Amino acid sequence: MRNEKKKFEANKVFISALINTAKGKWEEYIPTREEVDELAINLAEMMGLQELDVLSLAKEAYYEIDSKMGVGVSLVDPEAVHDDEWVYKRKDIKKWLYSDAYEKYLRDKGWSPTVVQSLSDVGTKILGHLQDPTSPGVWDRRGLVIGHVQSGKTANYLGLVTKAADAGYKFIIVIAGSQNNLRKQTQERFDEGFIGRTKNGESWQEVGVGLSFDEINFPVSVTNVYSDFDKKTADISGWSLGSRSQPVVMVIKKEHNILRNLKQWLEDLNTKESRTVRVPMLMIDDESDYASINTKKNSDETTTINKGIREILNLFDKSAYVAYTATPFANIFINPDAYGGDQDLQDDLFPRDFIYCLDAPTTYFGPDRVFLDDESSERILETIDDAKNYIHLGHKKDFDVLELPPSLYRAIRQFVLVKAIRKVRGQDEKHCSMLVNVSRFVDVQKSVRAHISVYLKKMKVAIKANYLMPDSVSQKNEYMDQLKQTFEADYWDADVSWKELKCTLYDAAESIRTFVVNSKSDEPLDYKKYERDGHGLTAIAVGGLSLSRGLTIEGLCISYMYRNTRMYDTLMQMGRWFGYRTGYDDLCKVHLPHDSIDWYSHIAISSEDLRDQVIQMRLDGLSPRDFGLYVMSHPDTLLVTASNKMRSAENITVRQSYSEKAIESDTLPDDRELNDFNQSLIIKYWKENFGVKDREVLPNEGGKGWYIGDVDTKIIIEFLNQFKCSPKTQEKRNFALKYLKSIVKKYPLSDVALVSEKYGLLEHDYTLSPRTRSATYVKEDKSWRVNQARVGGRHEHYGLSQEQKNAAMEKAVADAKEKGKEIKRPSDRYYRVERNKPLLIVYNLNLVDGENENLAVPAFVLSFPKVDYSHTVSVVANRVYLEKSIGIDLDSLIQDEAEGEDE
Template identity: 50%
Template sequence: MSGPVITEERNIANALISGLANMKETPTREQVERKAQQIAELFGYTGDLRNIITEAMISVDTRMGAGVSLVDPAAKHDDQWVRKREDITWTYTNAYGKFLREEGWPPRMVQSLSDVTGRILGHLQDPKSEGTNWNRRGLVIGHVQSGKTANYTGLIARAADAGYKFIIVIAGIHNNLRKQTQERVDEAFIGRSSDPEDRRTIGVGLDPGYPHPATLTNINEDFNKNTAAKSGWKINDFSKPIILVIKKNVTTLTALHKWLKELNASGDGRISDVPMLLIDDEADNASINTNKEDLDPTRTNAMIRRILGLFAKSCYVGYTATPFANIFINPDSYDEDVREELFPRDFIYCLDAPTTYFGAEKVFLNEESSQSIVRPIDDCEDLIPYTHKRDHPIAELPPSLYRAMDGFIVARAIRNLRGQASKHCSMMVNVSRFVPVQRAVREFLSLREKKIREAVRANYRMPESASSANVYMRGLKQAFDDEYADAGFTWEQVKTALDGVFEHLHLYVINSKSDEVLDFTKYEKEGVGLTAIAVGGLSLSRGLTIEGLTVSYMYRNTKMYDTLMQMGRWFGYRPGFEDLCRVHLSRDSINWYSHIALAAEELTQQVKRMRRDGLSPRQFGLYVLAHPDSLLITAANKMRAGEKVKFRQNFSGRMLESYIVSTESDVNEANFDLIERCWREGFGGRTLEDTGKGVIFRDVDTERIEDFLISFQAHSQFADRKADIVAYLRTLADQHAVGDVLLISPSSGDGKPYRLNGQSRVVGDRQGSAWRLNKDRVASRGDEKLGLAEDQKAAAEAVAASGDNPVAASDTHYREVRKKPLLMIHSLDPHGDDKVKGPIAAFGVSFPPGHYETEIEVVANRVWLERMQGVPDDPDEEEDYDA
């Protein structure tokens, strides 16, 4: 398909979407199809309308809430200054909105993005405000791959319209990410290509009379001494705003600081008349523990602070998708004044994910969608173990990787049948940080792809009786049966479409040593949908957008938060093929990602709650600092082998469960005897009530709950955490003298008195007598609403539905209305491992929110941490590390 046809499709889609945007009610599919036909006739277009209709359907269904902000209630800041200033002409902002609509953004999304960036601008200082000195510091929390770049580009356009003159974007630590950000800023704000070989107007600049901002960086060159010296410019030489896109490293930041100080600062060493905005994308990115001097977080953050300090009028806005950013979490990585300067003391803004976003909630938390997307990898360790050396010999690839590749080829065929042949479709393979191993993996996949290609060529038109004799065709049929039988096509239709998959299929190795570039735009210009299989490591994981990502296969042991959520390249928008996406991960990773996704979701709820309670960003920062999961990030840096270290911990609003349980029969017998004894006694004489899924004892003395937990035999690997739970319960005893006890018991079973019916659980991860439960979760979602009164449930549902982005009530909402601790007791029926016999006893304790200042001291040792996180990847050994 050539360029002009794509342009024509784009025009029809835009016309259709604009037409539908004016309808008061959300249109039905029939109405959309009718309108599409009418517009196609007007354009004289006779091509396939399916993609255009799919895009329009998604468009009318896509909205994004306004998000929620937490500001310091005591600060004297008027966030309505934007509305009050009548002199602002929104030239850059309107051009950006038009550009997004032409790119196919749904009009409602463009409008909501515009509203949100308007609100964030209100949290910045008015650049025309009186007073010689001011600074503002804030943080915007988004979702991985959900349009953070689009958001801060919109904020840049608004800030430029309002009068900010000097704008710096710090785009991560990799060259390829900086280049990608520069290209985006060129199109969406500067309006000119910054490629020295190809200086032409693009994007927003195509409108006549567009006031192009100036830039001192280009797609090939970061800011350096030469750029600055060559230019000889001063900031005030420009009537238009200036924007720089730079990497977060010491050399670049030092060069910029030097240029600003020498050329632009006045006698007192400050730049007094230029309002500046600094956007720090991936505010958590420099938290990697590395010995590379240029990436040392202490020094990079100190340089950012010094640059801000040169300007009498400055705003710093960090953008992150991981709320556990090092700005909060890693107080040791830089001294107090740096922390003070970059801490988001003035505002925190949580962005809502759009309704069509394919994110952690769908992939890990929602049981139903998670089951269709996530596939555990159980056969990689013997071939490419978690920890291997750069010269590790690759004798063969795991069968699950070949199956994933078969699935990818079938998924591409289905996308072609859906009319998506001109759209990109990618598979990502990330099993090693070492370049030689990545190359070996690529060789094996290439060989396999060649054999599949030949098999398809020979068989795709053959009757099934003949084609099924071929082993590779059988593999593809198996992938279809296992994964895509209900995707809307028969195997015969898919088989016929297989040949077209190989026309533009290419394999890439993407790393800092590789000269291969995954260049989607080159194919776009030719109107071709690229089918890419990309093998790589860190470069592949961090920040780089992989278009049309459909299948991901990742077997890595990193569990540090920042690399972790960044590896969520499989999040984003999947219009018309969300149902085909698959993510293959080790069971360890599945558990860990689910744990983090839940923690991140809870932090956003926390922002909303703290806003209601009139608290400030500083208190949120302290809360995050003592959050149980912060221990897992900071601690590894502080400890030597086996050493124990004390931490402050806060379990407010959290549920802690015994997700590591003992499989020894005598331990479990003792625990069930304990449960029976307490049950008979009514946990201190309380009356039981039926919940429909077991029984509840209300208002049990917390001392009784404490006694139960002390007597409960936890596995030695969970003993420390059990002690922490008991200590926190004791600390809360003054405010909460009673709690509820819930014995979870589904209705099936033989109904023996004082015995719980079992809940079925698959044994995936067992070492010796320790069974680690899937996704580190014991309870099922929604269990915490059991035993609540109807008015409490209604109150939780009302809170969840409030605001611009209503969600279904989750356990965090039910936890809030219960207003007291809850002990949950479970009996688990294991299956999938002959060595584990049930029943097995487990518990969970959920603590009410609101105790932001309540902390306990806990002791952690390195052994516990490493078991929780695995051994962290070390970027200093990272072959594929593009610094």
């Protein structure tokens, strides 16, 4: 262990030297990976290190060198009387004590200086959106910050808190998650980054930023890693907020009793002379889409958490409320005019003053990389297709797990191999984790853990007996043979040979510990404890709700999730695999069912669409209220609102807008009669050129075919009305047609593209050569579900002039630059804006699912241009439609999401 420790320290020294040398050598220029490798080899010669040993370290250093982050974009109320520049005009702030200490702390931890600076710039911008705490009068501000799952939201609001404390906010409330382990995790981060002290047993010790504080500068913390807010403890001190010169902070759980006790304490000790507390207060609401939203159907009622938050805000005459989330759908659905049935409360938590979209650093391992980039997705994603035979999605709390799916055992083998590879790469002292999320029930989680432990024990015995043996002997063992097969299939390109890896397998497997992570866990998943002991934790974490929201799984490499939710926010929050994977991103695997992969892809696109919309609305001079209306009329509203509203056999009436959206027939019938009818329908309209004189042959731009411009939009409506869809697509098509009919006066003409992979037969045969698309065959529905829910293949540029294409590219590049990104080509959204009229794309698809294949299945994409934000149509959906759209039993979904973990 001592030698390993020395090696780890030596590696840190080398990486630090390489980073500093590279930045000194190239300054503003970001070097290529090859240039960093060459520099590493030269530096290794100077330091007497082996070339082979330093190349993996060079990869880790490159992430730090290349890491940068944009400053994000914001949408503010243009009519509000507010000066965002007050931060720069405050001449009395001589030193930013807390924020400077926090930024130094991050740099000392190895954060890229460019990222730390960007984080500081973002914090200053968000602080500017708040009120100057020294300004007179009574005021309150409401804002929303949208981040990415596991992208550093805590680091961001820690930065905001430190700047707010420097500016004069005297009382800071941080509402962490609803679980004890989430609150503790946030408290630890605040102890290190702002408070400077932490509770260790019965004593306090200085940590993080506190190592450079004078005694008088420590903020006052009412909570600690062991204790949430307790009114009795707070009462013992007997002090009021106004009596403290240092800022007072508390990190509390999102629980109604805690909020009630806090309100009572504030009233008892801080409102003696007036009805309100007269110190400026900042409230951070982390994971604000969870529990904070008033979900009561009756507008005269209020949920307890929502009411508790608003009651505390109402006690202060100077307050700022900032909601943080990676899944903002629920926040935007707050009625901007709602009071929740209590006129004594301030208005609801709608972010009326500003919405700020954070950028993730370039090294962020996010949804686009996992689900939208074809090259990386193919390497990262693993499809779970065997779990239903072992763990039923709708299982009850007394379900008896007799055996685990083979795919889960394979994932465990991958984890053992990843740990061994990371050991070879010199990362043995870093955290390394696997996530298993297959049930919300505590007893089922315990049973799954028991099966995993038994499998690991058998594997360890096999490895111990064989890892030093020649292959001719070792590979006769079942477990060793499976490990080698998994290595050759998944990690053959990991810059390590099987012979080299084999020697490390025993230590890798022996270091693995298993945990059940839930509200009843007797052994916490405590990464900090291992850090204090000077080494990393290698863990397999089995859990449900605690693994689904807020909790950071350090060093996460392998994820296995088999759950039955398709709600946007819940599903995306389950994506604990997003984050930062410096030096091992090429090893990560994410195991998901087919439908989850499709929905994650859809959500990733929709989430990016929301960020793009913030940019566009800012350019159009619109406000957060307009953004709220836009999201509330988004076609996906039906899915977001379903679990809260469909608790009885009622219908949902929503206002829908398809502005800049594309509706795709992503679920297709396995019915020869229907498909033959659609083929005949295509031929009929094709022969007539959809009612116009000429058609244009499409060039080979990722596909061939024919383009027909300026078609009467009513002809498009007529065609789609006759097109026979599967039941799961029919209502979606009908909703889109209703919207198309509503805009026909403004857009009397549309375009049509008939896409063919090759001309093949003569044009007069009217045959579209099929595009091959991966799909999932759903036997019980006799239907095909196109993978990633995408029929189209980026064909919306068809028929546009080169000038229009160039304009779309310029706009896309400008928007990407705003978000600190680079792009190779525009998304279809930019082509929709340039086209400025509807587009119908018709395909023939060759659908493939393993050995199942269905040739020549007609499909369509209906793309809408940018329409006025306020233009919507009213649509009504019932339970039957929603269950078809969501694809699972709605009652089980509602129960799964409403109840959380079983007690």
